[in-house]
Amino acid sequence: MAGVTRRRVLGSAAAGAAALAGPRAARAAHAPNIVFIMADDLGYADVACYGRPDLATPHIDRIATRGVRFTQAYANSAVCSATRTALITGRYQYRLAVGLEEPVTTRFAGGIPAGHPTLPGLLRQAGYRTALIGKWHLGSVQDYGPLQRGYDAFWGFRGGTIDYFSHRGTDDKPDLWDDDVRIEEAGYATHLLGQRAVEMIAASAKAGRPLFLSLHFNAPHWPWETPDDEAESRRIAGSNLRHFDGGTQATYRRIVGEMDAQIGRVLDALEANGIAEDTIVVFTSDNGGERFSDTWPFTGRKTELLEGGLRIPAIVSWPRRLKAGAVSTQPMITMDWLPTLLAAAGSAPDPAYPSDGIDLLPILTGQASELLRTFFWRYRANAQAAMRDGDLKYLKIRDNTFLFDVVADPLERANLRDRRPEDFSRLQTAWTAWSAGMLPERSDSFTESYTGAQLADHFGVGAPAGK
Structure with missing residues (x-):
C-alpha cells in the first residue's frame, strides 16, 4: 500500500500541471521553486559557516556561498511547534490555541x-x-494534518520526534506516514527524508509546475542516534526517547553531518534537473539549540528566551535574484518567511489574516535599507517574557527582570535596567500592551522546560507548576 501511495503522490505532481489554466498558469510558469529546509533544535553556531570549528557542514555552507546568511535571525518561539505555527501562518503563534502549546503533545486534540x-x-x-517531507507537529489528529492545511503530499511524521530507526514517537506508537496512510519502512530517518525529497524534486521538474517543498528534518533532535547506533535505538525502545543518559558531542556532530549530506543530495538534485538557478533554498532551525548544541556567542538554549534559545541560523539562496556570498545584519524572525516567499511567488498574504512579519525581498535585493525591528515573545515555563526593540532587549524570567543591549552584549551579562530606567519602563510597557492583544496564557497548556535533575547547569530549577 505504501508504494502505491507514493507512486500516486509522485505521479500526481505531473498530472497536476495539466490542471492549471488561465492567469494562474501564466503566473506559476514564471514562479521560482521553493525548497524550505528546517532543522530541529539546531543551535546558532552548529553550522560551520556560523563559526563552529569542530563540525563540517559543506552543503549548508554551500547555500550560504550561493546566497545570503543572516546573523540576526530569530525563531518565533524557544520550542518547535509554536515556531512552526508562526511559520505556516506568518503571524504570532499566540493568536491561535495551537501556538500556546509549548510544544504540542499527544494530549492536544486541535491544530490550525x-x-x-x-x-x-x-x-x-x-x-x-x-x-511536506518530514516533521509536521501541528496536530496529530488527521483532521488537522498537513493534507488538510495546504499540502498536496506528505511523507513523514506527525509528532514532535521519532526514533531514527524504529520511527516510533514519544508515545511508542509508529509515526511514519505516506499521506494519511501509516507505513513501515526500514532505514535511518534522515536518509529516508533526503531520498523522498530527491524523488519529489525530480517528479516536479518533469511536470513543469513550480514546487514548494518543505523538508523538515528531525535531526539533530534527540534521540541521539547516528546511522551506527541501532543498538541505542533498541536500548531505549519503549521509552519517551529523551534518554538523558545518552549522547556525546561526537554523536551530535555525526547527526548534523548526516543531515548536511542529505541537503547536499537535494542541492545536487536541483542542479541535475536544471532548476537550481531559479529555486529559492532556505535553511534554518525551529528554535535554539538543545543539550549538545553550540549557541555561542549567546547563553541559554531551547525553552528559554535568552538569546541562545531564540537565535538561529538562517540562510537563503536564489541565484537568479540574490547576491552570492552576502551577509545580512537585518533582524528577522520565522514569521517573515510567509510574506517573503509569497512575494517571490507573485502572491501576498490573505488580507483578512495580515502577516505580523515583513517581506524581506526588498532588503535582500538591495532595493531597500535594513530596518529596525521590534519582536515579542512569551513562554509559560518560568514565567518568561521578552521583547527586542532595536538593539535593546527586555527580558523577564520568573520575578527577575533585565534590560540588555544584545548587539554590544550578546551574552546578556550587563543588566541595564537600573542604568537606563526609561528604556526599561518603555519596553516593559510595550510588551504588556502587545501581550494583551494576544490570546491569554492557559494554565492547562503544555510547557516544556529542563530541571536541575535533568541538566546539571540548571541546578535549582524545578518543573513548572501545572505542567
Missing part, C-alpha cells in the same frame, strides 16, 4: 483551524505543487 490561510495553501492557490 479549518479555513485559516497557510503558507502552503496560499502557494497552492498561486499554482504551486506543495509537499
Whole structure:
C-alpha cells in the first residue's frame, strides 16, 4: 500500500500541471521553486559557516556561498511547534490555541483551524505543487494534518520526534506516514527524508509546475542516534526517547553531518534537473539549540528566551535574484518567511489574516535599507517574557527582570535596567500592551522546560507548576 501511495503522490505532481489554466498558469510558469529546509533544535553556531570549528557542514555552507546568511535571525518561539505555527501562518503563534502549546503533545486534540490561510495553501492557490517531507507537529489528529492545511503530499511524521530507526514517537506508537496512510519502512530517518525529497524534486521538474517543498528534518533532535547506533535505538525502545543518559558531542556532530549530506543530495538534485538557478533554498532551525548544541556567542538554549534559545541560523539562496556570498545584519524572525516567499511567488498574504512579519525581498535585493525591528515573545515555563526593540532587549524570567543591549552584549551579562530606567519602563510597557492583544496564557497548556535533575547547569530549577 505504501508504494502505491507514493507512486500516486509522485505521479500526481505531473498530472497536476495539466490542471492549471488561465492567469494562474501564466503566473506559476514564471514562479521560482521553493525548497524550505528546517532543522530541529539546531543551535546558532552548529553550522560551520556560523563559526563552529569542530563540525563540517559543506552543503549548508554551500547555500550560504550561493546566497545570503543572516546573523540576526530569530525563531518565533524557544520550542518547535509554536515556531512552526508562526511559520505556516506568518503571524504570532499566540493568536491561535495551537501556538500556546509549548510544544504540542499527544494530549492536544486541535491544530490550525479549518479555513485559516497557510503558507502552503496560499502557494497552492498561486499554482504551486506543495509537499511536506518530514516533521509536521501541528496536530496529530488527521483532521488537522498537513493534507488538510495546504499540502498536496506528505511523507513523514506527525509528532514532535521519532526514533531514527524504529520511527516510533514519544508515545511508542509508529509515526511514519505516506499521506494519511501509516507505513513501515526500514532505514535511518534522515536518509529516508533526503531520498523522498530527491524523488519529489525530480517528479516536479518533469511536470513543469513550480514546487514548494518543505523538508523538515528531525535531526539533530534527540534521540541521539547516528546511522551506527541501532543498538541505542533498541536500548531505549519503549521509552519517551529523551534518554538523558545518552549522547556525546561526537554523536551530535555525526547527526548534523548526516543531515548536511542529505541537503547536499537535494542541492545536487536541483542542479541535475536544471532548476537550481531559479529555486529559492532556505535553511534554518525551529528554535535554539538543545543539550549538545553550540549557541555561542549567546547563553541559554531551547525553552528559554535568552538569546541562545531564540537565535538561529538562517540562510537563503536564489541565484537568479540574490547576491552570492552576502551577509545580512537585518533582524528577522520565522514569521517573515510567509510574506517573503509569497512575494517571490507573485502572491501576498490573505488580507483578512495580515502577516505580523515583513517581506524581506526588498532588503535582500538591495532595493531597500535594513530596518529596525521590534519582536515579542512569551513562554509559560518560568514565567518568561521578552521583547527586542532595536538593539535593546527586555527580558523577564520568573520575578527577575533585565534590560540588555544584545548587539554590544550578546551574552546578556550587563543588566541595564537600573542604568537606563526609561528604556526599561518603555519596553516593559510595550510588551504588556502587545501581550494583551494576544490570546491569554492557559494554565492547562503544555510547557516544556529542563530541571536541575535533568541538566546539571540548571541546578535549582524545578518543573513548572501545572505542567
